Amino acid sequence: MATLGLSCVRLCTGLTLRRASPWLRPLRCLSGMTVSQIDEEVSKLLELKARLGGDDGKHTFVLKTAKGTRDYNPKQMAIREKVFNIIISCFKRHGAETIDTPVFELKETLTGKYGEDSKLIYDLKDQGGELLSLRYDLTVPFARYLAMNKITNIKRYHIAKVYRRDNPAMTRGRYREFYQCDFDIAGQYDPMIPDAECLKIVYEILSELDLGDFHIKVNDRRILDGMFAVCGVSDEKFRTICSTVDKLDKMPWEDVKNEMVNEKGLSEDVADQIGEYVSMQGGLDLAERLLQDPKLSQNKQACAGLTDMKQLFGYLQLFQVTDKVVFDLSLARGLDYYTGVIYEAVLCQTLQTPAAAEQNGAVPGDEAGVSVGSVAGGGRYDGLVGMFDPKGRKVPCVGVSIGIERIFSIMEQKAEMSAEKIRTTETQVLVASAQKNLLEERLKLTAELWNAGIKAEVLYKKNPKLLTQLQHCEETGIPLVAILGEQELKDGVVKLRNVANREEVDVSRAELVEEIKKRTSQS
């Protein structure tokens, strides 16, 4: 399933010239262009670049990662590992298997699956052979996998990076390369049971990650479609109006209405009717009330959606998660492939990175107390697998995607503010010496420890100072030092030093492994 909030994209993403050219019009004029005009412009730019020397042209080499991507340093990896462990444990607790798919797919596999977001797909260069694109989410590759292997039911998770040529706001944890953690249930089952489990999973993960308060918005594409129909939106506009409604979490109603009326061609009256519905929020009660709504109750689709919504809330009560779940008619989700229930989890606290705080200085109150955006989302997509099956056989699916980058950012902030130091290695003991010419003895003991399964390090110096060796332990959090000297070697012992309290005891060589294991079993 794809995380959301990526719809607000400017068409000219990435359209930057490496060298300014006087005879091309300035970039700021691009805003009113159509897609095909832009395509034309892009190719002109590429031609120009080629004429200037192309890929092999001489220019200053910039030492950086690609735009919108980042490295993870060891500390960030330690946090990432912790977050993944919580998420994977939850997926396994719910009986999921895992699969993996390639980072690129045939371009055709992705075509026609993402609606307006398709322009954000990364294509590979045509170097002869197949046309390829980087995966945009894990859901479409999953559907392709099911159809290709004729799998009709599976409960699987998949944690991997996906790629979107979006204009990223990196201070707020949004990237062009980012992880998704997906859990999906495929198969023909009784209504809303797997759907409820997906919501239970989001609830468990966000609770366990301890990110502060959150809520999960729920809606149904059939309710949205029914609502559009009774408000007088024509069928062919459902999807595009859906995309516009999806922006309600980032834009005020006035702007959304403006887009509906001026860009998408709805009448003001129709837009206002939509506006009334999308302001509604509630729970089981709202579903029951809307089933009595004079307009909505006349629409078959809407009734089916509302009946399922009632059923869903029943199961959520059994799962004891209704305190965080809100039936919210403004939730739309941008992607084309959803067919039934949809949901999105939002953190209630403010994410205040130093950079964001600075920006907010200029726009007071912009973020205060407002949600930081979605950290999970998903829904039911019963038609997607059928798009891949040669005979169109459908496999009903429902799933959820945890948008992990924003969670990483919050965890990093928490770690920075906390007094506890994050260890990036698990080394239990450093093999050291206070005397010269003992490198060989140090290496021999280190190998003994490795062979016994002890996590051990030794400095790669012939004659390191004891102080240097102890400092290495302090810096990296190694709790023990095994110190060798002439006397210890003669006596068949090792001086085992506790780095924290500096206590030293002689331990016989034969008992060293057990002693280290005993002392580090808690950590």
Add this chain to the structure above:
Amino acid sequence: MATLGLSCVRLCTGLTLRRASPWLRPLRCLSGMTVSQIDEEVSKLLELKARLGGDDGKHTFVLKTAKGTRDYNPKQMAIREKVFNIIISCFKRHGAETIDTPVFELKETLTGKYGEDSKLIYDLKDQGGELLSLRYDLTVPFARYLAMNKITNIKRYHIAKVYRRDNPAMTRGRYREFYQCDFDIAGQYDPMIPDAECLKIVYEILSELDLGDFHIKVNDRRILDGMFAVCGVSDEKFRTICSTVDKLDKMPWEDVKNEMVNEKGLSEDVADQIGEYVSMQGGLDLAERLLQDPKLSQNKQACAGLTDMKQLFGYLQLFQVTDKVVFDLSLARGLDYYTGVIYEAVLCQTLQTPAAAEQNGAVPGDEAGVSVGSVAGGGRYDGLVGMFDPKGRKVPCVGVSIGIERIFSIMEQKAEMSAEKIRTTETQVLVASAQKNLLEERLKLTAELWNAGIKAEVLYKKNPKLLTQLQHCEETGIPLVAILGEQELKDGVVKLRNVANREEVDVSRAELVEEIKKRTSQS
């Protein structure tokens, strides 16, 4: 570090037409073309394709993964997890941290690092903005990371996929997208100590994976260069002759000599002198003997390499790994960036996939008893970080890469032949019922178990048959069933069934969690 054995590439890789065209010459004529002729032809083909409708042309959609890539199904993932756990444990035992880098880099970052193999790099389509390429290995991104962050010493591992537009032989576990597991030590240290640890790591991992006998070939680029010099190869030909020597594990000496003489322009006499050296294998003794060699001993580079080789074998003795390490003058490794010691681990057993066995029917004896190719490789690359540093500051590095795909293939084969069934989930208990209308009670109990940290499943059916529920346990290896019925609900108990021996006992609801934990603590 990069795994090897990827040099034997045909230039026309991937040059296939999606639709045959009568007015382009047939593909089989391409074999004698130069690179620039091929470039020209490729662009003609692309133009043709565009004229035929380009990306949007109507043609049959093929349901497949991209050439040279594959999905991992849940069973393969279970094996992969097992292999990764062994490798990561080893890296952590040796005190390594981990980092991650993006899947694509600026194209320039990869330029000029891989010598003849550069043509195998995947480029991304120019969609405006930066020119990007998929990473070819993890070593160059590592060096870029060090230079960018001004890190002068680190011991890190990195496990991730890399991309090569090679002509893959997938039955033998070679792919265009494949995992590398890299361990590298960066920093200015006393000679050969980190180098020896890298070899110790390869030894530990291959032993623990239990893949059968193996050996590790070691050589040094300085010894190779010295050897080329004393044999009369001109300086500018060192690297290209190195690439040719690297093919000795896949081609007989006659073919290698032929390439040296006819393609690379060496005289037959020079080639024969090289041939004599590259047939030498040994240990510490060989290094000592070559230090006395009348020709080699005159070369400063060679002497430095041989002296280090002696030192290395000394440390390897302390690490007790010399039984598997061979000083082999034919080991060259194709990549440009190595500057000192190089090594490569080879499995001695035959890898017999059914497909390979079939192919071998046509070429009898081709594989019998012969090594299946390298499963790990690496070496010292002291100049690579300096290529990225604006001031050219060097950071000495040495590392090793475990080529995991071949290891997966072998582990999969072993698993298939073994009687033990691989579980793809870790579910401890299925919540079931023999009676109708107990869905809500099943869901409630399942949620109780999840909340207590028990891995539990429940079938998504209102009224599943007991037999169906028991079959699900048999198929997926779930060891326990918690059965609910009217009577059990009245008595406040659950019938806990052992799937293996069919024994059932009533357990009070309050003690259920503890009982399940107790019974599944071994598994």
